[in-house]
Amino acid sequence: MLDRASLDRAIQERHFERILAANGPALSRLAASYTNTLSDRDDLLQEIAVAIWQALPRFRGECSERTFAFRIAHNRGITHLTRARARAGGSIEDEEIEVHDPAPGPESDLAQRQRADRLRQAVHRLPVAYRQVIMLTLEGLGYGEISEVLGISESNVGVRLNRARQLLRDLLENRK
Amino acid sequence: MTTDVELDVWREQWQADTAVPLNLRRNVERQSRLMKIGLVSDTIVTIVMGGGTTALALRSPGTDFVLVAIATWLFLAAAWAFVLTANRGLWTPSAIDTAAFVNLSVRRCRSVLATLWFAAGLFLCEVGFGLGWAYNHAIKGHETLLSWLLFSSLCIDVAWIFTVAFFGAIVWYQRKKRAELASLLELRREMAGPTTEAQEVQSSAWNGLFGLRAGRLRGSKKKRPI
Numbered sequence: 001m002l003d004r005a006s007l008d009r010a011i012q013e014r015h016f017e018r019i020l021a022a023n024g025p026a027l028s029r030l031a032a033s034y035t036n037t038l039s040d041r042d043d044l045l046q047e048i049a050v051a052i053w054q055a056l057p058r059f060r061g062e063c064s065e066r067t068f069a070f071r072i073a074h075n076r077g078i079t080h081l082t083r084a085r086a087r088a089g090g091s092i093e094d095e096e097i098e099v100h101d102p103a104p105g106p107e108s109d110l111a112q113r114q115r116a117d118r119l120r121q122a123v124h125r126l127p128v129a130y131r132q133v134i135m136l137t138l139e140g141l142g143y144g145e146i147s148e149v150l151g152i153s154e155s156n157v158g159v160r161l162n163r164a165r166q167l168l169r170d171l172l173e174n175r176k
Numbered sequence: 177m178t179t180d181v182e183l184d185v186w187r188e189q190w191q192a193d194t195a196v197p198l199n200l201r202r203n204v205e206r207q208s209r210l211m212k213i214g215l216v217s218d219t220i221v222t223i224v225m226g227g228g229t230t231a232l233a234l235r236s237p238g239t240d241f242v243l244v245a246i247a248t249w250l251f252l253a254a255a256w257a258f259v260l261t262a263n264r265g266l267w268t269p270s271a272i273d274t275a276a277f278v279n280l281s282v283r284r285c286r287s288v289l290a291t292l293w294f295a296a297g298l299f300l301c302e303v304g305f306g307l308g309w310a311y312n313h314a315i316k317g318h319e320t321l322l323s324w325l326l327f328s329s330l331c332i333d334v335a336w337i338f339t340v341a342f343f344g345a346i347v348w349y350q351r352k353k354r355a356e357l358a359s360l361l362e363l364r365r366e367m368a369g370p371t372t373e374a375q376e377v378q379s380s381a382w383n384g385l386f387g388l389r390a391g392r393l394r395g396s397k398k399k400r401p402i
Contacts, residue, residue: 029190116189123190137183138190165183 012056019052023069026139030070033124033135034077036084044080048073063148070141071149074132081128122171130164137161200277204269207284211263218259222252240313247305251298258294262287278364285357292350296343303339307332 020027031044051072059068123131123138136146143154150157225248233245266284269276310332311324325332 025191116192119186119189138187140187140191168186169182 012053015059016053016056019056019065019069020049023066026066027069027073029139030073030077030135033120033131034080040080040084044076047080048076051076064145066141067145067148070136070139070145074149078128118172119168122168125171126164126167130160130167133157133160134164134168200274200281204277204280207281208267211267215259215263218256222256226252240309244309247309251302255298258291258298262291262294275364278360282357282360282364285353285360288353289350289357292346292353296346299339299342303335306335 027048028041028045031041031048035041035044052069055068055072059065063071123134126134132150133146136149141149143157146157147154152160226245229241229245229248233241266280266287269280307325311321326336
């Protein structure tokens, strides 16, 4: 018969796997947007998974699992950027990230895939504060969830999102 | 273009990165279920055939049925060794993206084709052994081996019919799987162009994430040198 600790652990494992399965692709995209190389993305994904696992016992359902996972992932992403910039000697705000090859999309249409690639590259070039907001918006989070994930007010989310969209539009139109 | 439409278009493009087409995902899930059913069936066959011949060998005097039991267990062991090897790494996709699902489907298809060859070979060995054993114990009286093989008993005739049907089914299924493999490879080429290696490297990101099961998480995280 399972004792209490084994049961808790089994529940936690199932919970963990469910969160990863539900948010896997989004976490993968998120990690890619904080890193320059596939190797770094691998590392960041692992760090995110570890952090989610470690934080799971403290998860009380006060926010959605998605918000919970994204908040951890963004914190890890920022830590990753901070470390990377510390090594390079700069701040995370002026981070210039070289975009690695994106994953192939399901579209067989080359033009559509190229547009998606351009969007990813443009998002990658945004300053971190705007990148975070636009990324979460593109993942389908609302203002409330974004403010929970990033720890900023909803009005601030709106301001950042407007600015991010403007910058993104400029980047996509001008291909700077 | 209104701003909402703009955002929707961007969202669609953004999320297209790793969205797995529904039919592909369902196909892979169906294959996974069939693999599980196959494993359960193999276990049942092992218990019934292995257990049955062993019980027969224990109850019967002489070494004839011991030989049958030994041969049965050897065939079962060979089948299990092949199945476990062929199915290794084919239970789940290495990532939750289209490329990983297509890669898994391709590998499963190749595994099935290899399994068909193995099954045909194993079946021939089993038939050879079975007929040899039966001929050894047959009531003599047939002039030639050929007449014994064709006219000695209804059981042997049924076995021949079953053999023909079995190989017919194998040929049909092999053609079907080859066609499926060709279309999957075509799809992979369309998706990736010359970047198959890049996909596999990218998929390894998810290997890392999903590979981090509870047991490994408990200790320290795996960190590769940059």
